[in-house]
Amino acid sequence: xxxxxxxxxxxxxxxxxxxxxxxxxxxxxxxxxxxxxxxxxxxxxxxxxxxxxxxxxxxxxxxxxxxxxxxxxxxxxxxxxxxxxxxxxxxxxxxxxxxxxxxxxxxxxxxxxxxxxxxxxxxxxxxxxxxxxxxxxxxxxxxxxxxxxxxxxxxxxxxxxxxxxxxxxxxxxxxxxxxxxxxxxxxxxxxxxxxxxxxxxxxxxxxxxxxxxxxxxxxxxxxxxxxxxxxxxxxxxxxxxxxxxxxxxxxxxxxxxxxxxxxxxxxxxxxxxxxxxxxxxxxxxxxxxxxxxxxxxxxxxxxxxxxxxxxxxxxxxxxxxxxxxxxxxxxxxxxxxxxxxxxxxxxxxxxxxxxxxxxxxxxxxxxxxxxxxxxxxxxxxxxxxxxxxxxxxxxxxxxxxxxxxxxxxxxxxxxxxxxxxxxxxxxxxxxxxxxxxxxxxxxxxxxxxxxxxxxxxxxxxxxxxxxxxxxxxxxxxxxxxxxxxxxxxxxxxxxxxxxxxxxxxxxxxxxxxxxxxxxxxxxxxxxxxxxxxxxxxxxxxxxxxxxxxxxxxxxxxxxxxxxxxxxxxxxxxxx
Amino acid sequence: xxxxxxxxxxxxxxxxxxxxxxxxxxxxxxxxxxxxxxxxxxxxxxxxxxxxxxxxxxxxxxxxxxxxxxxxxxxxxxxxxxxxxxxxxxxxxxxxxxxxxxxxxxxxxxxxx
Numbered sequence: 001x002x003x004x005x006x007x008x009x010x011x012x013x014x015x016x017x018x019x020x021x022x023x024x025x026x027x028x029x030x031x032x033x034x035x036x037x038x039x040x041x042x043x044x045x046x047x048x049x050x051x052x053x054x055x056x057x058x059x060x061x062x063x064x065x066x067x068x069x070x071x072x073x074x075x076x077x078x079x080x081x082x083x084x085x086x087x088x089x090x091x092x093x094x095x096x097x098x099x100x101x102x103x104x105x106x107x108x109x110x111x112x113x114x115x116x117x118x119x120x121x122x123x124x125x126x127x128x129x130x131x132x133x134x135x136x137x138x139x140x141x142x143x144x145x146x147x148x149x150x151x152x153x154x155x156x157x158x159x160x161x162x163x164x165x166x167x168x169x170x171x172x173x174x175x176x177x178x179x180x181x182x183x184x185x186x187x188x189x190x191x192x193x194x195x196x197x198x199x200x201x202x203x204x205x206x207x208x209x210x211x212x213x214x215x216x217x218x219x220x221x222x223x224x225x226x227x228x229x230x231x232x233x234x235x236x237x238x239x240x241x242x243x244x245x246x247x248x249x250x251x252x253x254x255x256x257x258x259x260x261x262x263x264x265x266x267x268x269x270x271x272x273x274x275x276x277x278x279x280x281x282x283x284x285x286x287x288x289x290x291x292x293x294x295x296x297x298x299x300x301x302x303x304x305x306x307x308x309x310x311x312x313x314x315x316x317x318x319x320x321x322x323x324x325x326x327x328x329x330x331x332x333x334x335x336x337x338x339x340x341x342x343x344x345x346x347x348x349x350x351x352x353x354x355x356x357x358x359x360x361x362x363x364x365x366x367x368x369x370x371x372x373x374x375x376x377x378x379x380x381x382x383x384x385x386x387x388x389x390x391x392x393x394x395x396x397x398x399x400x401x402x403x404x405x406x407x408x409x410x411x412x413x414x415x416x417x418x419x420x421x422x423x424x425x426x427x428x429x430x431x432x433x434x435x436x437x438x439x440x441x442x443x444x445x446x447x448x449x450x451x452x453x454x455x456x457x458x459x460x461x462x463x464x465x466x467x468x469x470x471x472x473x474x475x476x477x478x479x480x481x482x483x484x485x486x487x488x489x490x491x492x493x494x495x496x497x498x499x500x501x502x503x504x505x506x507x508x509x510x511x512x513x514x515x516x517x518x519x520x521x522x523x524x525x526x527x528x529x530x531x532x533x534x535x536x537x538x539x540x541x542x543x544x545x546x547x548x549x550x551x552x553x554x555x556x557x558x559x560x561x562x563x564x565x566x567x568x569x570x571x572x573x574x575x
Numbered sequence: 576x577x578x579x580x581x582x583x584x585x586x587x588x589x590x591x592x593x594x595x596x597x598x599x600x601x602x603x604x605x606x607x608x609x610x611x612x613x614x615x616x617x618x619x620x621x622x623x624x625x626x627x628x629x630x631x632x633x634x635x636x637x638x639x640x641x642x643x644x645x646x647x648x649x650x651x652x653x654x655x656x657x658x659x660x661x662x663x664x665x666x667x668x669x670x671x672x673x674x675x676x677x678x679x680x681x682x683x684x685x686x687x688x
Contacts, residue, residue, distance in 0.1 A: 006684075041628040041635065041637065042628070042635070042637060042677075042678060042679075042682065043682050045628065045635050045636065045637065046628040046629070046635055046637075047628075050629070050634045050635065051629060051632055051634045138634070139634065150681070157681065157682045158682060158683070158684055159678045159679070159682040159683070160678055160684075161684065180684055182670060182676070182678075182684070183684075187684075208630075209632075210629075210630060211628045211629040211630055211632075211635065212627070212628055212630070213628055245604070245605060246603075246604055246605025246606070247605070248605065248606075248607040248609075248610075248631045248633075248650060248651060248653065249607075249631065249632070249633040249648070249650055249651035250632060250633065251629075251632040251634065252632075337653075338605065339605070443617060443618075443621055444617070444621065445613070445616055445617020445618065445621070446617060446618075448617075449617065488621075489621040489622050490621065490622035490623075490624065492588055492671060493588050493589070493624070493670040493671040493674070494624045494626075494670040494671050494672075494674040495622075495624070495671075496616070496624060497621060497622070
């Protein structure tokens, strides 16, 4: 068993280079640390940030008088009683600082009459969301942070370097093992602190607005390192993801900004509005909370009132061609290339996996249960409770990234390393990199599709004990039987099969955590809807915490929701 | 309208003599070339190398390939049935098959040494 032939050392290792990871790298470097910023894809070009379309929720008070405590109140309401109020307060209170800093770095927030323009979004009590452009806020944020990272001394960036395991020693994180995708060899990294910013898990569901960077790796890496996760049962489904006709070259959640701008009408298969039957209002305005709308569409389809492809209609026909062109310009031509003419007919939409509220349990310094291990962005659980308020995701990435990077730099130790600590993780890569001469055994693509279908059908929008139990049984069977039998068929440069094996391992660990948590929450609340237990149970207004005991077993318990009175929320780690 | 599409792909790593493989892929209305590449890797040849990160959203810009001699994104190239021919782009160092070295120089592993 040879050691990895490449070994690196850094003060702070940041895993994942989306909005949260890039901000963490900048903050850690500002704190005097040498930073290594890695991404399995390309730095600042993969992940969720670059796919974000329009709105960033933050109490700037420039469009209408506002205060961060109002944003906090709306966040808690959307979270259905489960938000970690300390984390939510951190997000809302420090959001404005990050938005101003991004402004100084030239992100180009839209302005109107000399102030930042802020718009309404569902669940907010006033116009609060800043944006760059109605489809390109995420790309602008990513580009600005890429530029700032490149200009910051002390940050080393490596693309196509995929962390497969964290390395711990004496209960503290000591670094990581990674796969160099271009060459296929293992790399070891000693680090004085690690920030996990590798995003969420939406790739695990058949219908998703995702990328290959959202496969639950953050959660699986944290579990394996001994950290706790919370709220894993709360997967947010975006209600009006594109369904038909087939659309390529655009994110399937692109109807969101269309509705912000022009309203649009959501109709069932009988061309009738229906949201008002489910306790919310629509009628051309866009105000219904995401969990309510998703649930309403699923119920209409179940009642035989769905659109032809099993969703709802979204209609802009009443707007008129000139107004559509005026509002959306060249996007109208991109739609035309997909055979879509909004002036002539509706499109079909349906829920799609979009975001994960749960994740790594952290304190207000973004520190996990494992000394030296921090988390940021969507990898973090708790701030958004059982349902995320729209516009909070980018704010969370920027704020939590900054806090995590600053504290990781401040509390780091000198990196220490012994190759023996990483031996198993290194040998996993070495073993998988050896090609085998067989065409038998399972194929990754088939297994991953099966998992995506399983979670969509049995651990998705509508759940019950029978389906959850069946899903859990198959997930455990895939972990014990299919994963060990899976062996990459490719080798050499850019062998994707090795990465795919680790992708499946992480996906199964995360899927099990979601399913176990969903089985144990015997009520319906926010994004977790149980058909067999439709009522919300006030006695279950707690968080579920999950961690690994030994090599395989997941242990679940409940913890009280962390409440905050506004004056107890100290500035996170202010000196 | 056919129900399959023939995808010709140039295969091979740097320094090897390139060869063409032809795959018959089930066609569905509105499918992209990226859909076809993902299908091939899952169902026909688990050794095919190509780059992508986001899935058909055209936000990561990683899936650049040469389609019938034109530089295109695989995710915005719509297949219309019949046949299509795909090669790696020619102005970047070849890694293998359709994957080329598109990582910016300052984000390369070698920048560590």
